[in-house]
Amino acid sequence: MRSKIAIIFICAIAISCTQKTEEKSGPAGLPINGTWKLLSGTLIENGDTTVTDYTKDRSFIKIINDSHFAFLQHGFKNGKDSTVFAAGGGTYSLKDSIYTEHLEYCNARDWEGNDFSFTVSIHQDTLVQKGIEKVAGSNVNRYNIEKYIRVKTPFAGTSNK
Numbered sequence: 003m004r005s006k007i008a009i010i011f012i013c014a015i016a017i018s019c020t021q022k023t024e025e026k027s028g029p030a031g032l033p034i035n036g037t038w039k040l041l042s043g044t045l046i047e048n049g050d051t052t053v054t055d056y057t058k059d060r061s062f063i064k065i066i067n068d069s070h071f072a073f074l075q076h077g078f079k080n081g082k083d084s085t086v087f088a089a090g091g092g093t094y095s096l097k098d099s100i101y102t103e104h105l106e107y108c109n110a111r112d113w114e115g116n117d118f119s120f121t122v123s124i125h126q127d128t129l130v131q132k133g134i135e136k137v138a139g140s141n142v143n144r145y146n147i148e149k150y151i152r153v154k155t156p157f158a159g160t161s162n163k
Contacts (some may be wrong), residue, residue: 034066073091089108113142128152129152131150
């Protein structure tokens with residue numbers, strides 16, 4: 003009897019060690035969960051277009067799990083040339099390709115409590131997010147296009163060294 007239990011136990015361990023970790027999906031089945039690094043952002047506001055390259059003098063990541071998102075941005079010069087820093091987060095919903103963030107926390111406090119809906123598409127490791135950002139009571143009313151790349155996460159127990 004003990005040998006049967008030991009064989010079952012060994013088989014279970016072997017199967018669990020060989021199975022690949024599946025990528026989690028958001029509520030609509032898109033593989034949106036994970037950490038995303040912003041490569042570029044395009045803002046169209048009052049007929050003017052501004053393109054920002056987030057790989058040069060600043061970094062921006064967005065982290066998405068099954069129910070929440072968070073974002074962090076900072077400059078690369080440790081605040082010596084500017085005070086580039088932004089952070090926020092909240093809950094989100096995803097229905098088909100419509101991703102809606104409910105911003106609960108933000109260092110720009112007048113943005114808190116607002117909902118922002120975007121159309122998202124994912125192709126391989128690239129996420130593109132497009133939509134209107136409008137903040138009531140402020141001058142913010144713009145079309146935003148953001149292009150992200152998925153951040154590869156090492157397996158548990160491995161090092162980034």
